[in-house]
Amino acid sequence: MPDMKIRVPLLLAALAIATSVVADDDPRHVRHELMEGVRDAAKPVGLMLRGEAEFDGEQLMQSLMVWQDAAGQFGGLFPEGTESGMDTEAAPAIWTDRAGFDAALAKWATAVDAAIEAAPDTLEAARPVVGPVFQTCKGCHDNYRISDE
Amino acid sequence: MRRTVRIGAALAAALVVAGWWLTRPQTISAGDLPVREPDPVAGEAVFWAGGCASCHATPVDGERARGDAKLRLGGGAELDTPYGVFRVPNISPHAADGIGSWSMSDFVNAMQRGVSPQGRHYYPSFPYASYARMSTADVMDLKAFIDTLPEVEGETPDHSLDFPWNLRRGIGLWKRRYLSRIPVVQFDGAAAEVLRGAYLVEGAGHCGECHTPRDRFGGLLAGQWLGGAPAAEGEGKVPNITPAAKTLSGWSAGDISYYLESGFTPEFDTVGGTMVAVQENMAKLTKADRDAIAAYLKSIPPVE
Numbered sequence: 001m002p003d004m005k006i007r008v009p010l011l012l013a014a015l016a017i018a019t020s021v022v023a024d025d026d027p028r029h030v031r032h033e034l035m036e037g038v039r040d041a042a043k044p045v046g047l048m049l050r051g052e053a054e055f056d057g058e059q060l061m062q063s064l065m066v067w068q069d070a071a072g073q074f075g076g077l078f079p080e081g082t083e084s085g086m087d088t089e090a091a092p093a094i095w096t097d098r099a100g101f102d103a104a105l106a107k108w109a110t111a112v113d114a115a116i117e118a119a120p121d122t123l124e125a126a127r128p129v130v131g132p133v134f135q136t137c138k139g140c141h142d143n144y145r146i147s148d149e
Numbered sequence: 150m151r152r153t154v155r156i157g158a159a160l161a162a163a164l165v166v167a168g169w170w171l172t173r174p175q176t177i178s179a180g181d182l183p184v185r186e187p188d189p190v191a192g193e194a195v196f197w198a199g200g201c202a203s204c205h206a207t208p209v210d211g212e213r214a215r216g217d218a219k220l221r222l223g224g225g226a227e228l229d230t231p232y233g234v235f236r237v238p239n240i241s242p243h244a245a246d247g248i249g250s251w252s253m254s255d256f257v258n259a260m261q262r263g264v265s266p267q268g269r270h271y272y273p274s275f276p277y278a279s280y281a282r283m284s285t286a287d288v289m290d291l292k293a294f295i296d297t298l299p300e301v302e303g304e305t306p307d308h309s310l311d312f313p314w315n316l317r318r319g320i321g322l323w324k325r326r327y328l329s330r331i332p333v334v335q336f337d338g339a340a341a342e343v344l345r346g347a348y349l350v351e352g353a354g355h356c357g358e359c360h361t362p363r364d365r366f367g368g369l370l371a372g373q374w375l376g377g378a379p380a381a382e383g384e385g386k387v388p389n390i391t392p393a394a395k396t397l398s399g400w401s402a403g404d405i406s407y408y409l410e411s412g413f414t415p416e417f418d419t420v421g422g423t424m425v426a427v428q429e430n431m432a433k434l435t436k437a438d439r440d441a442i443a444a445y446l447k448s449i450p451p452v453e
Contacts, residue, residue: 039416042413042417046413046417050403141421142425145421146421147421147422
């Protein structure tokens with residue numbers, strides 16, 4: 001009887017570890033987290049562009065770095081077998097039109113690199129280089145992301 | 150016995166005549182139009198507000214038209230609805246295949262009465278029940294703009310609708326019930342900005358066609374105006390955009406206007422689904438018009 005009591009929680013714990021391991025490594029989970037980080041980095045920059053927050057060059061560079069890093073990882077997170085499940089919002093087109101998806105990704109990376117290169121220190125200087133980064137978010141989602149609802 | 154039969158026949162005939170009368174297309178004649186020179190430049194703004202390209206632009210490689218392809222109004226998109234499949238017609242200025250040979254009153258009758266030049270009723274999948282609330286001057290400018298667009302060849306095949314939806318005459322009854330030029334939301338002394346927003350949302354913008362639930366005849370439920378609805382095509386839901394909406398209640402008027410301009414939500418996620426094309430159109434309006442739409446959405450009755 002005491003044995004049993006211990007075994008059940010142990011089993012539950014093992015199960016919890018097992019599922020969390022699977023979920024954490026799963027590319028569907030990783031790419032979802034990655035895009036949430038991308039979004040969180042977009043908010044302070046977007047508020048600057050809207051004129052709702054003071055321009056902050058350091059914050060802008062931080063966000064650009066987050067995007068550069070994400071753009072480097074993102075392409076490797078769509079292996080066969082992760083087309084569906086786990087509420088993924090990845091569109092089937094990523095697998096049927098991989099070249100187009102890679103081009104959208106490259107466009108994003110190029111826009112981010114150009115903005116880092118420019119290192120703008122005023123809002124006026126930031127607008128023309130950061131605007132295209134935001135455009136590429138939308139451009140890629142339009143073709144390669146679906147709504148999970 | 151003979152007598153009852155005869156009365157029955159007379160009654161039936163009267164009903165047919167009444168039905169015919171009730172369902173007859175009602176039109177505007179050329180003489181009723183305001184006397185003015187239509188302005189194609191003003192018409193372009195009406196074109197984007199009205200979202201004509203979202204349905205009438207010819208798809209490219211099976212995908213919705215983007216960029217300049219939105220100006221090629223050859224039709225051909227399919228709307229898959231519970232009533233059957235509608236195939237959107239060519240409204241480019243091509244004389245034979247499009248509407249190039251139409252008179253101004255033909256166009257106004259289509260847009261505001263839902264009646265074709267041959268006197269047939271259009272299906273409300275062409276959202277004229279909203280366009281009826283546009284000013285006749287705006288509709289005239291719109292035609293002048295469409296006349297400047299590329300002529301596109303080719304007629305689109307007919308709709309494939311289920312009975313009884315395949316009978317156009319019945320639409321006459323539908324119109325008696327749902328076609329009206331009276332504003333949906335009655336404001337008492339609202340600011341000019343809110344009224345401009347009402348004009349754009351309830352008229353050209355036809356936002357209610359997606360965001361308002363319908364009754365079983367496909368008419369919009371005015372009591373749940375913009376309260377969210379199942380998507381007309383495919384699965385999914387179109388969100389509530391009244392002040393009681395779960396998401397939109399947390400957005401300021403500035404947030405709404407920025408979303409319509411940029412496609413970014415206040416959390417900096419991007420617009421999705423069928424709203425993408427609408428947002429791209431809204432981005433082409435003036436900031437004052439987007440602000441007016443936002444002011445209107447903040448002023449309408451909340452729908453829980």
